Amino acid sequence: MSADAGGLKAARLNTGWSQQEAASRLGVSQPYYSQMERGDRPLPAHLVSRAVRKLHLAPTVLPIPPLATQFAPVAPDELASALARLGYEGFAHLGKYAKAYNPAYLVVGALVHPDLEVRIVEALPWILSTFHDLDWVWLIAQCRLINGQNRLAYLVTVARQLGNAAAGVNLKNALVHLEQSRLASEGTLCRESMPQAERDWVRRHRSPEAAHWSMLTTLTADQLSYA
Numbered sequence: 001m002s003a004d005a006g007g008l009k010a011a012r013l014n015t016g017w018s019q020q021e022a023a024s025r026l027g028v029s030q031p032y033y034s035q036m037e038r039g040d041r042p043l044p045a046h047l048v049s050r051a052v053r054k055l056h057l058a059p060t061v062l063p064i065p066p067l068a069t070q071f072a073p074v075a076p077d078e079l080a081s082a083l084a085r086l087g088y089e090g091f092a093h094l095g096k097y098a099k100a101y102n103p104a105y106l107v108v109g110a111l112v113h114p115d116l117e118v119r120i121v122e123a124l125p126w127i128l129s130t131f132h133d134l135d136w137v138w139l140i141a142q143c144r145l146i147n148g149q150n151r152l153a154y155l156v157t158v159a160r161q162l163g164n165a166a167a168g169v170n171l172k173n174a175l176v177h178l179e180q181s182r183l184a185s186e187g188t189l190c191r192e193s194m195p196q197a198e199r200d201w202v203r204r205h206r207s208p209e210a211a212h213w214s215m216l217t218t219l220t221a222d223q224l225s226y227a
Contacts, residue, residue, distance in 0.1 A: 008037050011056055012037070012055055022055060025055065026054060028047070049062065049100060059100050060102060060103060064104055073113045076117055079120050081095070082098055085101075086103060088127075091123070103131040104131075104139040111124075111190065113190050114192040115191060115192055121219070122224055125155050125158040125159040125221065129159040129160075129171070139152070139174075147183065149183065150183050150215060153175060153179070153213050154219075156174050157213070158219065158220065161220070162224075162226075183214060199216055202217065202218055206218055
C-alpha cells in the first residue's frame with residue numbers, strides 16, 4: 001500500500017487538523033503539504049515515517065526492503081515493542097513509542113526465526129487480520145524466497161478464523177496464491193527446537209488445516225486472547 005494523496009488527507013481529517021497544522025507537524029510549508037494531499041507531489045520517503053508518527057498514517061505505507069534470499073530476523077524485544085506501536089494489546093505495557101515498522105516486514109522478521117517466543121507468534125494472525133491491506137505481493141514473494149510460505153499460510157488460516165469480515169477477501173486471496181507453492185516438507189511455527197516426542201504428539205493432535213500446511217503446531221484461533 002502506498003502513501004497516496006487520499007490516505008494522507010484521510011489521516012489528517014481523522015486528527016481534526018487543518019492543512020496548516022498538518023504541514024507544521026511534518027515540517028513543510030502549507031502549500032507544499034497541499035500539493036502532496038492533492039497528489040501533485042509524492043510524499044517523499046523521508047517524510048513517510050514522520051507522517052505515520054504525527055498524522056497516524058497507516059503503517060502499511062512504511063518502506064519495505066527489496067526481495068532477498070537472506071532476511072535478517074527482527075530481535076524478539078524489538079518485535080514486541082513494534083507490536084505495541086501497532087496497537088497490539090498483548091504488549092501494550094511496553095509503550096507505543098517504539099520505532100514503527102511496516103506490518104509485512106514484521107511478519108517476515110518474525111517468521112524467519114527458527115525459534116521464537118510463543119506470545120509473539122500468537123500476535124502474527126492479529127497483524128494479518130488488522131492490517132489486511134498490507135503489501136501481499138511482497139509478503140508472499142519474500143516468504144517463498146525463505147521457504148516460509150507454509151508458515152505464512154497457516155497464520156493466514158488462523159487470521160481468517162478471527163472473523164474480521166473486512167479482511168476476508170484479502171486473506172482468502174492470499175491463501176489461493178500460497179496454495180500454488182505449498183511445501184510438502186514438514187516444519188514448525190517457529191519451534192524448530194521442538195523435541196521429537198513432542199513432534200510426534202503434535203502430529204497426532206494438530207488441526208486438519210495445520211496438517212494441510214505441514215505445520216507441527218496446535219495453535220488455533222480459539223486459543224488467542226484477542227479472538
